[in-house]
Amino acid sequence: MLQYWTAILTEAAIFSVLALGIDMIWGWAGDFDLSAYAYFALGVYVTIVLTVGKAKPPVEYILGLRLPYLLAVFIAVVVVVAFASIIGAIALRSLREVYFSITTLGAVWAIYYLVENFTPLFNGYNGVYGLFDPMGSGLSYALYHYLFLGFCLLSLFVVYLVVQRLSRSPFGRMVRAVRDDEHAASVYGRNVFWAKYRTYLFGAGLAGFAGGLFAAYIGAFNPLDWKPTEIFVLYAAILVGGRGNPRGVVLGSFIVYVGFVEMTRYIPSPAARPELGPALRQILIGLLIILMLKFRPNGLLPERLGTDGTVGRRSWRDFFSRSKPPAQDEGAELLPGASGGGAS
């Protein structure tokens, strides 16, 4: 039971990092990016091929080095960001909203089919595998996993602090101003493309980092078990938690991930119908996405914009005393609320 919870919490921590990355692009900048899966997968692949050593035929993949794990993760993040800089430059230059989503959808499937069919790259259908205990600790199986859970939680904590800090920084406020009104923001001298582009690269980098963590956790990756639909659960998680609010995103990831994994344990999955459990799980995810969008689009912990359009500090006390209206400073009525620019 302890190992079971270790596994679930590790996955939830890794997916929280990924969700924070997706949320930067979707929640802050307002670009619904469907290619986040590609960055995650690329992070996993690069980390694995950099750490497991030479490929033995008939398995084939590029590189096959034996670098230290942390260095490999770092390189993976760099590769992912470089890759995202190409797709981001294409998709963000003049395409917005639905067209942006279509472009990223096309990109992710093109990459998916390429990786699946072009075996010299990452061994095609069969995928790459063989990564265990990348830090060379030599610990027992159980102890290693506890240690790794600690590492993932620590990583999540650091990433959360950075993202939260960034969210409240002038940069975070500026990106939201661009999201809410591009024209107003550009009138105030903000470079719209550059703001969205930097957010995109940062989010993609986080996705790549989550991939690096995930590589060490499952040690293997192949395109048949990891279709792009696998991360739709994170869109549901972000919607549940609250788009644009890092705290909400982490909360939503843990709720949805732990909640769904827990729930699927109790769905009967007879041996004759092994697809039943996963299928029901996907249906629930779809329902959750639709219902949240319809009835609670801002999630449990909504992104809160202050009266001047900035992102205010939000404490737990606010959450429990919601009935009390936020203190308004003088002349606040003169300023339009969230729809205003607020590009500071």
Next chain:
Amino acid sequence: MSIFWISVGMGLAVAAILALSAVAFTLEYAVSRVVNLAHGEVLTIGAYAAYVAENTFHQSIYVCAAVATIFGALTGVALNFFLIERFRNQKSLTTLIATLGASLILQNLLLIGFGGASVSYAFAQGNLLHVGPFYWTTLTIEVMVSAVVVAGLIYVLLQRTRLGKALRAVSQNRDLARVSGIPARRVVMQTWAVAGAVSGFAGFLYGETIGTITPSVGNGFLLLSITAAVGGGLGRPYATFGGAIVLGLIMSIAGTYTSSAYQLVVAFGFLVVMLLIKPNGIFVRGRAQTVRA
């Protein structure tokens, strides 16, 4: 040279089905301003409905086609009624995400209902014929002829009927159409029925051509439909039709000269290039600065 013409012939066969699916997709966008990511599932439902009619009830090929069409229309109407209309006043991006959820639900309902293993129709593939420079089977020719007939029907519907006129008005501006006395809600509903029917029929043709049907068969085709629609001109039926023909030919020719595995990579590469140089579509005049829905 003959290999080139054979691949062109195959491309036309694919393009015929793709054109139907893409035109249905574009009609949905035209009236509801929604990129319907659950469009592929309408095709799959049509294909499975025909499979049940053929396999369980032993009906003829014509009855199966009719069943696929009817179930497609019902699915289209249901999608519009239960989902799209509920999100009518939202941004189109919100509706896109909602259809993503609907796609997950429908696809997995099919998976539960029919299992993950692929099924196929028992219709004869027919003989291989040599028509001019092309090689086609009787079945491919039937598929192409029926696709052309359906395309012609769509043309008549759009240009010669009251519904078509109302549809074009609603697609330009729903509110203006409403104040000039067009029952917009009903027109949108009828359009979804037409689009669903065409999709269901296209799903049947696709299942017949490739021979295997799985719960995710339509989802792969969705991406091609989007590519054809956006490449040609999203929301414009005739431009989309042209885009589908071009895409079908490009895919088939590229597949012949590289490897069929990379057909889809080529298709999405085409999509990305099109969005970069001509985001409004090949067959639409003018050039937009920033494209948003």
